[in-house]
Amino acid sequence: MVGASPTNTGSGMLEALDPEQRAAASAPRGPVCVLAGAGTGKTRTITHRIAHLIGSGHISAGQVLAVTFTARAAGEMRTRLRALGVHGAQALTFHAAARRQLRYFWPRVVGDRPWDLLDGKLRFVGQAAQRVGLGADAEILRDLATEIEWAKASLVAPDDYPIAAARVQRDTPAPTAQVAEVYRAYEEIKNSARVLDFDDLLLHTTAALEEHDEVAREFRDRYRCFVVDEYQDVTPLQQRLLDAWLGGRDDLTVVGDANQTIYSFGGASPRPLLEFTRRFPDATVVRLERDYRSTPQVVDLANSVIAAARNRPAGSRLRLIGQRPDGPDPRFAEYEDEPSEAAAVAARVRYLLNAGVAASEIAILYRVNAQSEAYERALAEMGVPYLVRGGERFFERREIRQAMAALRTATVERSTDEDLVMVVRRVLAKVGLTEQPPAGGAAKERWDALLALVEVAEELSSTVEGADMSRYVAELEQRAAAQHPPTVEGVTLASLHAAKGLEWDAVFLVGLAEGILPIQHADGDEAAVEEERRLFYVGVTRAREHLWLSWSLSRHPGGRRHRRRSRFLHGLLPEHHSAARLGRARQLRDGTAKPRCRVCGGPLLETMEIKLARCGRCPSNVDEDLLARLKEWRTGRARELRVPPFVVFTDATLVAIAEQRPVDPVGLVSISGIGPTKVERFGSDVLAVVRGERG
Incomplete structure (x- = not known):
C-alpha cells in the first residue's frame, strides 16, 4: 500500500x-x-x-x-x-x-559514523559555564540553555550574540558577553564529544x-x-x-x-x-473563520479578547464565527486566596464529572508550572484523577513497557484471524487490565493507561481494514517514537503553552491576575504584553463548551490582598455587558454609585480618572491607531459643523473611547461625558470608526 x-x-x-x-x-x-x-x-x-x-x-x-x-x-x-x-x-x-x-546523507557529507543525539544539553552547558566561571546553579544552567537554543534557532553565532540579544532586549541570566562565552564553549565541548543537539539536526x-x-x-x-x-x-x-x-x-x-x-x-x-x-x-x-470547536459563547469571548490587541497586522484580523449550538456563558470568579480558588475549581470539576463530562475532557490551565501544586492537592482531596501534562512520558511508564513486551510476544504467537480488540484485551489482562476498574489511586491510573492501549486498537480497527497484531504493535511503536500517547482518563493540568494544539469540553483558566498573566517580566514591553494576550486567547479557544475564568487576590490564606485581576479581563466580565453597563451608567449619572476603576476595581477620585474609567496606577491600553482615526474623524466633523474640535469630543473622551473600544451605544453612554444627545448625534459614526469602517 x-x-x-x-x-x-x-x-x-x-x-x-x-x-x-x-x-x-x-x-x-x-x-x-x-x-x-x-x-x-x-x-x-x-x-x-x-x-x-x-x-x-x-x-x-x-x-x-x-x-x-x-x-x-x-x-x-x-x-x-x-x-x-x-x-x-x-x-x-x-x-x-x-x-x-541527516542520517541518510551523513556518510556522503561527513563520511564517518553518524554522531549521537543529545537527550539534554544541561551537562555540557554546565561544563561550559564552569569554564567561563558562572558556576553550576541549576536554574542559571536552564536559562543559559534557553539562550543557546534561542540563538541557534535565530541563526545567531556566539560572536553575534551580544548585539542580537541587545537588539531584541533579551532578559539574559548573565551579561551578554558571558552568555556568548558559554555558548562558544558549549559548542566546542559538544563538537569534541562528537554529538549533536536538536538544533544541530x-x-x-x-x-x-x-x-x-x-x-x-x-x-x-x-x-x-x-x-x-x-x-x-x-x-x-x-x-x-x-x-x-x-x-x-x-x-x-x-x-x-x-x-x-x-x-x-x-x-x-x-x-x-x-x-x-x-x-x-x-x-x-x-x-x-468558521469555528466548529467552541460554542458561540466561547467564540464571542475569544473574539473580544483578541479584538483588544494593539497593532494587529492585517493578516491576523480573523474573526471567528461559531458554528455550534448555544452553550453556557463563560463564568468568572474572584477568590480571597489561591487555595480557595483551587478548592472551588476542584468542586466545579467534580460537578461536571457528576453531570457526565469525562475527566479526559476537562483541563485546568495556568501560566506557569508552579501553579499546578494547589490544583493537584485540591483534586486529590476531591478524589478526582488528574494528569500533569509534561510529566512522565506515557510510553516510559512501567506498566506500558510491560504491556508492550507482552503485545510483541503475542504478535509472534497469535494468528491474525482473531478480532484485534479481543486479542489486545486478552493480552493486557495478564498485565493488569481487569474487567472492572480499581477504586482509585495509582492502581486506577495504571488501569486507565492500559485501557488507553485498547482504545488505540479500536481506533486502528475502525480505520484500517484487516488490521492485525503486527500492524497494531507497529502503530504503538511509531507513536512511542513520536511521543504521541493515547488519551488517558483524568483531568489535565497544563501550562497555557503546553495546551497549544489541544482542546477539551471544559476548560478552567486560573490565576488570571496581574503579574501572572501578563507575567510580571512582560510589563513595560508592549510586544511582550501582546504575546501574553495571545497566550490568553489560546487558552480561551481550547474550550468547546464550558469555560471558567478565575483569579485570587492573595497567594496564601490571610495574606495581603494586593493582587488585581488581569487587564485582559477588561470588557469581558458580566458587569461590562450591555444591560449591566447601562444600569451602571445610570447609577453614575444619578450619583447612586461611586465610580470604580475598570481594571482593578479601586475607587476613582480624579476627574480624569473618572473620564477614563481607570485609576492612575493602572496601565493604559489605548489603541494608538484607533485614537489617530478618531482624531481624524473629529477634525472632519468639526469642519463640517464649523465648530472647534473639542465641541464634538474632547481629547480625554477620545482617549477613553480608544481605551474602552465600545461596541454599541450602551458602551458609549457608559463613558463619562457622553450623554444621549452626543450618542444620537455622533454615536453611529464613532462606532463605525471603532469597527475600522471609517476614519
Missing part, C-alpha cells in the same frame, strides 16, 4: 468540507496560504488537500513532506491521512524530518542541502510538495531549512494563525506567514 492513492478520490472527497476549506483543499499546485483561526478545521483541510492532490494525480504520496511542530500534531496528521486512504506521505516534526534526512541538514549540490538534487527529486502547519511559529532556522528543501520551487502550502503566536521567546515569528504573499505574489490565500 505504500504510495497508494486515496481510496475516495475526486470531488467527492471534498464534499464534507465547508466552502472555504474546499477552496483551500482544491487549490491548484503552487503557493497556498491558509489563514486558519482556532477550531476552524485546519488539519482536516490540509490533509484533504494532500489527499486531493494525490488522488487527482498531481503528485504521488511519496513526494509529499508535511511538517509541524509537535509529535502529537504530526501523529494526528498521519492518522487523518490514513483514514483518507493516503499511505506513504511523510508527516513529521521539523526535527524528526531533519533527523531522517536542522543546522546540519540545511548545510548539507545548501553546500552539496548532489544531496540537494537527490532530495528535491524525491520531495516535490511541502506542507507546513502552525506556520506562525516558524523560527529563522526552520525557515532556512524550508527554503533549502524548496530550492526555489513554490509548491508550498502553509497554514497558520498569527493570533496564536506564543513562542517568540524561542525565536518564533509570524513574519513569514504575514509576508507570504509578498514572497509569492500569485499565492492562493484562504481564510478559515
